[in-house]
Amino acid sequence: MDFLHRNGVLIIQHLQKDYRAYYDFLNFMSSVGDPRNIFSIYFPLWFQLNQTVGTKMIWVAVIGDWFNLIFKWILFGHRPYWWIQETQIYPNHSSPCLEQFPTTCETGPGSPSGHAMGSSCVWYVMVTAALSHTVSWMDKFSVTLHRLTWSCLWSLFWLIQISVCISRVFIATHFPHQVILGVIGGMLVAEAFEYTPGILTASLSLYLKTNLFLFLFALGFYLLLRMLDIDLLWSVPIAKKWCANPDWIHMDTTPFAGLVRNLGVLFGLGFAINSDMFLLSCRGENGYKPRFRLLCAATSVTALQLYRLVHVPTHTEHLFYVLSFCKSASIPLTVVALIPYCVHTAMQPRGKKIN
Template sequence: MQVLPLGVRQGSPPSAVPSPNVVWEAGVPAAGLGSTKGQQQLNQVVGTKMIWVAVIGDWFNLIFKWILFGHRPYWWVQETMIYPNQSSPCLEQFPITCETGPGSPSGHAMGSSCVWYVMITGALSYTVRWKDKSAVTLHRLTWSFLWSIFWIIQISVCISRVFIATHFPHQVILGVFAGILVAAAFERTPAIQTASLRTYIQTNLFLFIFALGFYLILKLLDIDLLWSVPKAKKWCANPDWINIDTTPFAGLVRNLGALFGLGLGINSEMFSTSCKGKNSCKMSFRILCIAASLAMLQLYNFVKIPTHTEYLFYILSFCKSAAMPLTVVALVPYCIHSLMRTTEKKVN
């Protein structure tokens, strides 16, 4: 079998790393539901904010990991000197254990907390307008229920990451609270809802140049920010479990692609025509958009990006990540809008 860059082999399992693409598959299509114009606008706000939070949160996670130099349990127990007479514990590894980046803070915990924070606060914003006493009581019960669900999910994510030996407890705890801080900051950043395509491009360039510049400056200082990759290759129980998707720059490229695709979609003529027209108020239109979007996103999952050339992998990852939000935001609604308009003309 031909060995690929960074120890990746052909046929490697797909990455389980959380990314904006996961947000598109799980949350954004569902954010399209809404029976009133106000609900639709609120759902659009929540969907847009989810992607921004996922992208910026993952970017901060990358920078934090480069600063904190956190080890992962599956290689740390093999190299630490605190266990005498080679009595280090034997940690079981799984296909999703062997991530190649540094471990602190946990990207899964941070991504989960920031995205779910946006979803919970978005759902609660429906109930804050209720005025009568019974509605206030219902709001309080809803508040308690949703935040209980939030913490149950975060605790489950943290336990699972520790169980598979890819994070220490303090790393997942740090990830959860860092994600909440990022999401809370975006609650006070309304400008993202009216951002132009130019703003999206400028944000993409800033995130990329800052991350790349940070990496190159430290490399000139003889500090290798990819120090964790050799450790992962050395101590992973199965080389087939090492995936290029888990490398720091792979995540960065996916994030930039998703943000660019969102900006392209929201600022396109297709979005203006379909999602701001009269059909956008119809429940049938929105249900069809959700169903078609979910189907298209599943088709994207079948697209396998070649990993034999690292730079080609990054370019294609960017294109695939950009295509997913562009499809959900603009292409699918426009096609359904055109189809419904054609059908209405035939009926009339």
């Protein structure tokens, strides 16, 4: 493992030396894989375009990030910006210097990369959905066009994944092998969901049972290892110790913060899809009109960008987790139920009663 780490540091130094001028672009590509953008940008757009794809996207993102958390706890992966300070393989304290950035100081373990895993699983869903759509309207004489579309979409997929991986390595928050593991893991999770159509018609009971299972398994795994004197939050104090700027440490990068965020989103989606507002609007007569979908998509994306202005207080850890869960649950409730219902109401002729 030290071999991978040491060579990874050399790659990071090379990237930071030769590609510093591209920092803004690489920082943008890092945000492309941010799990929070999956819920605030990709999901509202795709759900209004295709409810099946949007629903699958949430399941894939939540389950993928849950697996990412479990593997982080198992693999105990170091991050470059603190590993060079903690390792003993460099003689006479001659550890290399890695530049840090405002997005460097994530506090959870580093392997596999959550950004790379989230990006690959969600983009895998989008690419496969787009290809399925093109197949449905192409006739037998369009084989060449289908092959061209297939090549373009998968080339775009790999271009985005490589860019996200390079950006995460560049800012010294991941080693190269960690982002590679993340991409492979994300694709495997997404591919597994190609064979689980039951989630598309899941009842509220199934959503609640899945939420409970994910929470209890993660909590039980954490408590079990604590009983064995294994601290799964070992990375948090190390991250705080070696981060160049204390202001770059954020509570929403801790392991349990991601778990709470994902459980909140899945919980909210279950209630939203099984609500009367969703059935009346998205499954009603307006639900199939392009104008209705465009208005819902534009309004949803705008509203979720305003959500970014709402900051959950971090002075009390337990309060942070509770409010973070509530904020996350409100995202699918807003996108799936509230906004479509409001748009549906606004599109009704005056004087017509809404049942």
